[in-house]
Amino acid sequence: MARITPKDRFYTKEHEWALDNGDGTVTVGITDHAQELLTDIVFVELPEKGKVVAQMETLAVVESVKSVSDVYAPVGGRVVDVNGRLEEHPELINNDPYGQGWIAKIAMEDPSELASLMDAEGYEAMIAQESH
Amino acid sequence: MKKTPLYERHIALGGRIIDFGGWAMPVQYDTVMAEHERTRQAAGLFDTCHMGEVEIRGEGAFSFLQRVLTRDLADQRPGQMRLSLMTNERGGILDDLTVYMLSGDRYLIVTNAATKDKDLQWLLKIRDEGGFGDVVIEDVTATTGKVDLQGPKAEEILQVLVPHYLHTLKFYHFLETTILGMPALVSRSGYTGEDGFEIYVPAEGIGRVWDRLLQVGGDYGLKAAGLGARDTLRLEAGLMLYGNELDEDVIPFEVVYGWITNLEKDFVGRDALRRRYEKGVERKLAGFICRGRGIARKGHGVMKDGREVGVVTSGTYSPTLGKAIGLAFVPPGLAVSGTVLDIVVRQNVIPAQVVDLPFYRRKRQYYFFNLFI
Structure with a gap:
């Protein structure tokens, strides 16, 4: 059932992903594992464009029927774009967490922060550890 | 944590277990949304063995x-x-x-x-x-097994197991009957706003009743439902939850429970309640629907004209309405349908409108819900 963890991006311990767009920005979302834990996502509080966040600072909030979870910024920087479709269709995160369910784009302050994140293999190993 | 006799079955069904008042209970098996909608449209089966x-x-x-x-x-x-x-x-x-x-x-x-x-x-x-x-x-908590079978298909499903005719059993009435050869008590009641039953059998037999209900009910769309759906269902039905709306600092008149409080009768607390009744209450429970984007949750502040006036006691996304709903204590003058309040959700302030309860009323009613309980 679980989706393949894409190898083209980086992962945090808090289950966010960051895709390096190669232009100084990263696209950010939450992982398949995270959306599975949350189940039916019914609301996403998006950041304002232009907001400046530090690495692992709260970037957005996703809510399921029962729970409220922070989404942390995998890297610090300025929010240059947000996925406005999530306002009407928060379930995109459940249905396509690595694609149409992206949350925001951040212009990186310090691209070297990416090095502190995990790759797909490392993230999958962490999940496997957690479930034991 | 204490376990109900159905605990192993919850694990086998993939239930996610949480601590609910010291009990290891399933919050959901599938998703809250799916279990909620299934209970509104067909039927849901809830483990309520933890109740006293x-x-x-x-x-x-x-x-x-x-x-x-x-x-x-x-x-x-x-x-x-x-x-x-x-x-x-x-x-x-x-x-x-x-x-x-x-x-x-x-x-x-x-x-x-x-x-x-x-x-x-x-x-x-x-x-x-x-x-x-x-x-x-x-x-008799430890020796009593209890499940709630709720939803429009509940009667048809339970009728397969019960020799007494259920259709004429009125809301908030019960009968003593048998299920699978065991003595059973069955009442037409519940905590979801749907038609349904609370079913009591000896604790050692509740597992068999659970299994049989799921087996028979499968054809009707019945599945197990967890505490998550139980909470969203009860809130849509405008039903209160002890620990949220009710506690020892809340009096009946604040939560519209005056109708089950008879001041003519001598009961513990009567004299104090008479004085409070004559004085009038300072806060009242109100139902609200969020008009802005965001979901009110328990503990969020309620504002009116920039002043903090109350607090949210329960709040959730309503699967049936597709909107965020909640209950809050506010001054009596604001607990009036149509009043617009502001709910403080994190750093945002979202407008919410006071509405009459319940948020959801089932269409086909055997009996008028509020009059007989």
């Missing part, structure tokens, strides 16, 4: 209950159940519970899970003050 059951019997049983409960039970007949409150000397709500009249001198009261031990101590304390004649108070 206390038998009150003896010649003084009736006068004892009249003393500890806010509701006048004089018109209750065997086979009927009543919703009531138990209050302390200050009139604060110790618990909301249901009372089954089994016979003239035998009652079963069903309490919340987290309040059961406290209730029991309170009942023993009042009994020992004397004046009721012979009253036996017996905690």
Whole structure:
């Protein structure tokens, strides 16, 4: 059932992903594992464009029927774009967490922060550890 | 954590277990949304073994209950159940519970899970003050198994297992019957706003009843449902939850429970409640629907004209309405349908409109929901 963890991006311990767009920005979302834990996502509080966040600072909030979870910024920087479709269709995160369910784009302050994140293999190993 | 006799079945069904008042209970098996919608459209089966059951019997049983409960039970007949409150000397709500009249001198009261031990101590304390004649108070929680079968298909499903004709069983009435050869008590009642039943059998047989109901009910769309859906269903139905809306600092008139509080009768807390009634309440529970983007949750502040005026007691996304709904304590003047309030959700302030309860009322009703409980 679980989706393949894409190898083209980086992962945090808090289950966010960051895709390096190669232009100084990263696209950010939450992982398949995270959306599975949350189940039916019914609301996403998006950041304002232009907001400046530090690495692992709260970037957005996703809510399921029962729970409220922070989404942390995998890297610090300025929010240059947000996925406005999530306002009407928060379930995109459940249905396509690595694609149409992206949350925001951040212009990186310090691209070297990416090095502190995990790759797909490392993230999958962490999940496997957690479930034991 | 304490486990109900159905715990292993929850694990086998993939239930996610949480601590609910000291009990290891399934919050969901599938998703809250799916279990909620299934219960509204077909049926859901809930483990409610964690709830407390206390038998009150003896010649003084009736006068004892009249003393500890806010509701006048004089018109209750065997086979009927009543919703009531138990209050302390200050009139604060110790618990909301249901009372089954089994016979003239035998009652079963069903309490919340987290309040059961406290209730029991309170009942023993009042009994020992004397004046009721012979009253036996017996905690039968451990030997009683309980499940709630809820939803428009509940009657058809349960009828397969029960020899008595269920269609004529009225809301908040019960019958003593048999299920799978075991003695069973079945009431038409529940906590979801749907038609449905609360089913009691000996604890050692509840697993078999659970399995059989899921097996029979499969054809009708029945599946197990967890506490997550139980909470969203009860909130849509405008039903209160002890620990959220109700506690020892809340009095019945603040939560529109005046209708089950009879000040003409002598019960513990009556005098205090009379004074509070004459003085008027300073806050009232109001239902609201969020008009802005965001979901109000328990503990969020309520503002009016820039001033903090109250607090949210329960809040969720309503699967049926597709909107965020909630209950909040606000000054009585604001607890009026149409009033616009502001809810403080993190750093945002979102508008919400006070509405009449319930948020959801099922279409086909056997009996008028609010009149008979």
